[in-house]
Amino acid sequence: MFDCRECQRLESECDRAIEGIRAVVRERFISVREKVFALREAQEVRDSRLRLLYDHRRNHPRKSPVHKRKRAVPSQEFPALVLVS
Ligand SMILES: [Zn+2]
Numbered sequence: 557m558f559d560c561r562e563c564q565r566l567e568s569e570c571d572r573a574i575e576g577i578r579a580v581v582r583e584r585f586i587s588v589r590e591k592v593f594a595l596r597e598a599q600e601v602r603d604s605r606l607r608l609l610y611d612h613r614r615n616h617p618r619k620s621p622v623h624k625r626k627r628a629v630p631s632q633e634f635p636a637l638v639l640v641s
Pocket of ligand 1: 560564
């Protein structure tokens with residue numbers, strides 16, 4: 557876990573968005589088309605939340621012990637590695 561409030565906030569927003577998708581899945585709709593539409597909307601919300609989280613992490617100062625180390629040279633880090641971790 558990170559000691560970063562912005563990370564925590566964005567993570568809980570992702571969780572909430574994913575929960576929103578589950579709610580749509582559970583819910584009964586009048587028609588399948590309506591359900592698919594609602595599902596797609598909920599997924600878009602989740603995607604935008606995830607994008608915010610990834611963008612934040614990509615520019616993140618440093619993981620875990622935030623103040624203990626000097627910053628590494630950012631150009632040596634690949635964004636893909638940040639996404640995976
Ligand atoms: Zn953060």
